[in-house]
Amino acid sequence: VQLQASGGGSVQDGGSLTLSCVASGFTLDYRTVGWFRQVPGEEREGVACITKSGGRTYYSPSVKGRFTVSRDAGKNTVYLQMNSLIPEDTAVYYCATDPGHTACPYISDPASYIWFSGWGQGTLVTVSS
Numbered sequence: 001v002q003l004q005a006s007g008g009g010s011v012q013d014g015g016s017l018t019l020s021c022v023a024s025g026f027t028l029d030y031r032t033v034g035w036f037r038q039v040p041g042e043e044r045e046g047v048a049c050i051t052k053s054g055g056r057t058y059y060s061p062s063v064k065g066r067f068t069v070s071r072d073a074g075k076n077t078v079y080l081q082m083n084s085l086i087p088e089d090t091a092v093y094y095c096a097t098d099p100g101h102t103a104c105p106y107i108s109d110p111a112s113y114i115w116f117s118g119w120g121q122g123t124l125v126t127v128s129s
Contacts, residue, residue, distance in 0.1 A: 001026060001118045005095045008123030011085055019080040021095035032098045033078045034107055034116055037091035048080055049104035060108040085127045092122035
């Protein structure tokens, strides 16, 4: 079980990017999926999460109102639309699944990260001022 995040790049302050998360060998349709980011030398931060039905989404305070998580069942893909990017959003972004829970309001709680699996290579997002 492994996920692959892609779509990162370099943008200017205020710009936008859309990240994609695809799965290898299984469907994401029945799994809660979270987006995380990490700056080298710092703790991993959960930023967004979407339930397996897609009916509920959750965001960390640092990105709420700027980022949107969604899913396309037909493409077995989960997206993270990032708008109004700021330099503090610079990080490697990862996606992972939590097969044991149907909701994820705890996305900002580092203690919950142990429930997530399928961490693959992340994608680098760089926001310059």
